[in-house]
Amino acid sequence: MRKAIILLIILLTFIGIWAEELNDEGSLVAVLYHQASAEYQAICYQAYNLASDQLIRLSKKEHQKPLAVILDVDETVLSNSKYNALEVIRKREYPKEFYQWIDEMNSEPIAGALEFTLLADSLGIKIFYITNRRDHKQAPTIGNLQKYGFPQAVPEQVLCKVKESSKEKRRQQVMADYEVLLLIGDNLIDFADCFAGRSVEERADAVNTWKAEFGRRYIILPNTMHGFWQKVIEDFEYDLTPEQLREKRLKYLKY
Numbered sequence: 001m002r003k004a005i006i007l008l009i010i011l012l013t014f015i016g017i018w019a020e021e022l023n024d025e026g027s028l029v030a031v032l033y034h035q036a037s038a039e040y041q042a043i044c045y046q047a048y049n050l051a052s053d054q055l056i057r058l059s060k061k062e063h064q065k066p067l068a069v070i071l072d073v074d075e076t077v078l079s080n081s082k083y084n085a086l087e088v089i090r091k092r093e094y095p096k097e098f099y100q101w102i103d104e105m106n107s108e109p110i111a112g113a114l115e116f117t118l119l120a121d122s123l124g125i126k127i128f129y130i131t132n133r134r135d136h137k138q139a140p141t142i143g144n145l146q147k148y149g150f151p152q153a154v155p156e157q158v159l160c161k162v163k164e165s166s167k168e169k170r171r172q173q174v175m176a177d178y179e180v181l182l183l184i185g186d187n188l189i190d191f192a193d194c195f196a197g198r199s200v201e202e203r204a205d206a207v208n209t210w211k212a213e214f215g216r217r218y219i220i221l222p223n224t225m226h227g228f229w230q231k232v233i234e235d236f237e238y239d240l241t242p243e244q245l246r247e248k249r250l251k252y253l254k255y
């Protein structure tokens with residue numbers, strides 16, 4: 001009995017230390033939403049079911065060019081929540097450790113993404129994966145996509161970031177030869193540069209302006225862990241202390 005109590009005290013002490021030493025307490029719930037919420041999973045299925053219905057409908061219309069769809073990669077077809085989970089616990093060296101994570105090719109498919117791409121493939125539609133993973137990480141990105149059976153994951157169709165974060169040039173490059181039926185992403189900049197606003201208000205205004213496109217040509221997936229939405233709140237500043245982060249986040253809390 002005494003041994004059990006001592007063990008319990010040791011265990012509680014460890015849990016206590018571990019909890020105190022979280023690197024990013026503020027992102028704990030954000031990551032859990034991706035990993036432990038079936039609602040998140042349901043929203044992803046909802047987005048891809050909607051995308052599939054739209055794809056079937058739009059592909060039946062007459063088009064001048066061959067058909068294509070554009071998908072982002074991270075948090076759109078592949079999940080990095082395990083990388084982000086570790087970031088909650090301890091400080092990770094970016095980009096070094098993110099590159100290591102990419103090399104491991106362990107990003108798992110987002111719910112519904114594989115079924116959607118297989119449908120597009122079966123309809124003879126070209127699939128382009130436009131990602132802001134750096135171009136020197138194209139091979140493991142393709143390897144990761146192929147590992148889970150994503151179709152058309154070949155170098156000419158996995159367009160990584162070379163210099164610019166804007167995906168506009170890469171989109172235009174695809175649109176020159178193809179009729180793009182759908183764009184799928186978790187970040188507004190996956191759709192068009194008109195969403196690349198620098199403030200919370202500008203981004204909200206752009207979404208209002210283009211509201212008719214969502215669920216029709218633009219299919220968006222939730223991402224509570226990271227994205228432009230968060231960068232805007234953090235004023236595009238990196239290496240903020242937990243206190244500075246807290247202050248910036250609280251500024252946008254409405255109550």
Ligand SMILES: [Mg+2]
Pocket residue numbers: 072073074075076185186187
């Ligand atoms: Mg993404």
